[in-house]
Amino acid sequence: MSVGVAVYRETSDGVDRQVSGTADRQISNTAGHQISDTVDRRIAIVVVASVVVLAATIRVGFAWAKGLLGSSFGFDESVYFLGAQHVVAGEFPYRDFVFVHPPGMLLALTPFAWLAELTTDSAAMAVAKVVFGLLGAACAGLVAWLLLRFGVVAALFGGGLYAVWSAAVWGETMLMMGPLLNVAMLVALLSVRRPGGAPVAGVVLGLALTVKLWAIVPLVVVGLWVLARHGWRYLVRFTGGAGVGVLVIVLPFFLMAPGRMIADVIGFQSGRPRSGPGLGERVFFFTGSLIGHGRLPNVVWLIVGAMAVVLVAAPVIVAVRGRVVPSRWDETVWWSVLASGVLAALAWAPSFYGHYTGFAAPALCLLAGYGLFVLRRNLSRVRVRQVVTGVAALGLAVLALAAGRVIAGGHVQPPDLAGAAAGHDCVWMHDPGALIEADVSGDQVERGCPMFVDRYAVAMGEVSVSDAEQTAALPGATGYQRAIVEQFRGSDVVLVSEIQLAELAPDTVAVLGAEFTRADDVGRYQRWVRTGG
Template sequence: MTDGGRPRRWWPWALAAVAVGAWVLRALPFFHRAGALGYVVNYDEGVYYAASALLWKGLLPYRDFLFVHPPGALLLGAPAAAVGAFGDPAVGFALARWLATGLGAVSTVLVGRLAMRAWGPVAGVVAALAYAAHPEVVTMERGPFLDPLLNLCGLGLANAWLLPSGRAPLPRRAAIAGVLAGVMASVKVLGGIWGAAALVARAPGPRWSLARRFVLAASFTVLALVGPLALGAPGAFVRDVLWFQSARPEDGVTSRWERLLEMTHERRRYALLLAAVGLCVALARAVRRSTREEAAPERFVATTYLLTVAAYLAAHSYWSNYNALLAGPESLLAGLGAAALVGFAAARARPVGAVALGLVLLGPLYSVREALRGAEIRPPEQVLQARYVRAQVPPDATLCGFEPGWGLLAGRLPPVLPGQPVPVDPYALMLQDALASGARFPDAAAAFASPDSQRRMLALLEQCDFTLLGARGQWQLSADSHRWFAANHARSVSPESPAVELWRRTPPRPGAATGSPP
């Protein structure tokens, strides 16, 4: 299946075809009369995009608004955010979604290229198929999330660090890999796992100077991307990024067993079976081969996968979409497992090998059904909500929302009011206020029941002309806060749908027991 140690010439065309299919699968829900804005909006993508757009307007994370991740994503997401900062935020948000689909297609090529160069054409095609159809990563690569950027950089790092040297000298490849590792750490703390796995796998050459070059490049990249913004408000940076993430209450799937089940969900059952075989092969080769050079790809992918799983089991919060960061190593392991199974079968009899090849190619395609099911989600209320806000809220009025993405769809960035927090991330803002009291909570719901979580948010709502409450607002406001809110705000409903609502701040009624926020 190889010629002179290199895969046959058909493999780039196979990877290109899979990458096109991956892009179509991600962009499919955007081919709708509402375009990219008609697909369901996620809380996190609204936070990341709004924060990046505000950065263009001169507001700095940590100093001017709360942001609970390192700032790398805000800087690297700047092109689409600039459109929203200086034009219509809805247009920029749509552009960011389209760009994310392109990142997914490139990552599909990088997965396939790495697996194909390391373990052969079967591994490459199966790994690319597994990544292209991975349901969670397909969903995340439809918006300005952290995961598309992390996967792209991580897979680029692996291609530069692990594959045999070509035209680029080894020192240059080590520096490129280090820069990409630094970018990942500047986007999300867990992104540092890929850099650690690269060092565990091997130094790409006999000299330790290459490992030092990798570490120095990564360190300088982190300093360049994080340093200027962190030094602008060092105390707030430590509080928002490090303390908050370590002290936050449990949320999402809290049971560790249920988290493990989500990471091995049946929607990816056949790709996961191949990945399980690949993990066993990778561990066996890593133990059996005497030098790091001989099993570097296996060491890297196994370390990345196992460390990420362990991090998710230990984390304070976990949702199933976190599995998007597992898609890269999981797909590489699936490719390795497929190559091992086909090689084992072909050694017995050529027809058996052909049957095995067909089966392993079909395995990842099982996940396409689940990915297509997600592409069907087009909530009409979301589009109607944006239209209603544009019609009802004057340009000079302030609009607050518990879902940042809803304001973006209506062409609104989070408001900046004197003396009030900027509601880029109301969820984290209220949780941090609860934690600042010194209390500890078993879960997020208990934290939102605390009076300390309510005060700053209610003071902000008191100054906003209009509010988008929604289900998230219903959850995050306590019973006392709900009573105050209802007494001081009037609800209006769109004639197009009873599910579309907007709350307008009203002057206190004479004699009404409204007073100040509780």
Template sequence: MTLRPPRDALLASAVFVAAAAAVTVAWQLLGHAITDVPLYRTYGERIASGLVPYRDFAFEYPPGALPALVLPALVTDSLTAYRVAFAAEMAVLGALGVLLLAEGLRGLGRTGTDRRVVLATVALLPLLLGGVILTRFDLLPAALVALALALLLAGRLRAGALIVGLGIAVKLYPALLVPLLAITAWRKGGRRELGIVVGLAALPALLAYLPFTVLAPDGVLDSIGRQLGRPLQIESLGSGVLLALHHAFGLSLGWASGSGSQNLTGTGPDVVAVLLAIGQVVAVALVWASFARGPATPERLARHAAAAVVAFVALSKVLSPQFLVWLVLLVPLVGGPRSRAALWLAVLACALTAAWFPVRYWELVREFDPLASWLVLARGMTLLALLAVLTWPATERARARSRSPAPSPGRT
């Protein structure tokens, strides 16, 4: 990895931060911001005052998220100051994430116009995600995944595995990369390398959870259980289908707030949530199996890492807008003939989200706003299309071979 980032990477990083800051401030001034920052501040102040998460109060995130939430509470004493400090944290992480993405592109040999298009697109994506990109902590795991991929693509498998483990400790979704690392390790060094790599990926998460598991095992289990048992969020693909049926055929739907989101209620949504969960597990497993069937090249590793995360996001029963932040620093690494299609589908998914979030979100929830409903469905279908692009078997051109016709028996 290079210590001195190239000029194009620095420029993209600066534009990314400027765009994210500008749109975040704009939504705040317009009064449309929907943010988790007040919740983060509550967590941070409780911990700063000596309370223990999971034991003294319910905490829904993995323990690796705590530093990002606590640090602003240690240096500020008001919500406004906390908001600025937290956004500054995320801006720094976003800047580093873009630099790490550029390093990953370098490791894949992506240069010239292709590299410039990718960096320019990523630099401007906060214009579409400004409602969430600096008001959620998802840039932290996204930047860690970008660092892990940069290391993996440079051939540093063990270091990459350790960083993946740090990502798991912050937000669980980087665990989707562990089977890909295991396959790569097995092929590189057999059983011993497999054990080392998987152990390195598991170690940070185990160390992060261990003290809280000792202090408050019930609280930790409750935190994990609440995430696994969440109902069908109104922003998910499954909800998009049900909302479409509601508007097209009059399907009766209800909603309620719970588990930190607004969700569709009733038997139908419960069934759809189960079907989505099954589909999610199957889709992610198929991505892992696809990687196992081919060579563990850097290009295939990057593509299948993106595909695993996209499968998880697209078929999740909870699909908050900030989940798209996970894709911003990952999908652009996909190279080859499908790279442009993957990049523009990711951009389209962000644009469709921006068309209704945050400005039409409460109309979607309270009134099942028709435009927002169809946009939710369109966003979900776009993510499925992105998954198809990432996983569709590559077609290789048959090599042209000139063969001399074999002489027929008996001919002279």
């Protein structure tokens, strides 16, 4: 049986040769040789399953071993989960609370928000993290599947790289948008191998765009691919599919609050000041966390980045220099275009965090698998080829060990936090992750307790500053401070740390002292109980 890819196997003379006898179609690539479009299904299943198991072990197994599935929730993932709980309760982004992304992420988490009503908030979020980790493992499997046309070694290396590389792992051990974007991207790349897959590619990339605006990059690249390879008729189908994917998710929210949605999603992101690491440090985040950024001069990181960009662009350079028209470009050239576009977006982005590297991981891992295939194909000696394969396997092992270093949660919460929050109608906490871990977030949403979903988005909409300037700027965000005072007055307990107090204006702290009495400390939190309550 065939799975729609080609297979190369090493023969006795040490050269990768195409297995013949079962091909049902031939595809020309930029190197001029013909590639069979079939592979034995059993081989494909073993390869893909091996990669998926490895990726799942790292994403879910490591997080479980570190105790991070049901605790130590990060800020962003907690915002998304709390937002989903608001949606389940009938409160919607843009109309009822600030949310600076399209609504797709919140909708993706609503099943887990419903689960929280049957279990606990922290348990439901732990289940969600497992599912997102498995979704990341599926992405590794899709990378391997796409590379099977270049043989088992290429598929295992490219898929294995996605499985163990911190650039991909970082954002797939938390409830981040990366797994949703990447699975859509990879399904689209698989779909456009056939002209009839253009609408499917459009739909999944349209859905990805409802999660994060960055999906515009693969949407444009794949659209150009469809146009060049299949023509205008299929581009129309692709565009129609994308439109359906976007509208079915976005339109209901847009109709509820069109102005607020545009301001939150477009206005906030376009007006965001440049902050975070420079280009050199952004390159560092792609290197597998093997050594610290400060151990090498910044210029070294820039040189490494420039060399990597040249390698990424190599398939495009070869095609252009060979005067191959885009309609004849092999998919590897389009992978190169996609990777180049994504890297350009990451370099240009006003802010950058470690897990952003995951957006580039699919295309980079596909190119890595293809690159190993090309390298092995151009080595005639069997022993040298075996050494290259061994070095590649050793590299994956080293990256797998290093991946454990990037698997980390947010703040570790005090063990008695849930007990301190129990028995109160409305508990105010600065960190949404603390509300979830205390297992009170869902109940408080149902009760209508005043709270932010994303406090920083609210504040940054008022004082647009870099990340480094936030703590100093927040006391001057008068609207944000008034909202906190109103939330204090709707709560019967306030749990706040010294660091969080530094973000409050003097008048806000004065209200806390006048209307609440400091009762005791719960870990790093001061527990303030309403006076006379």
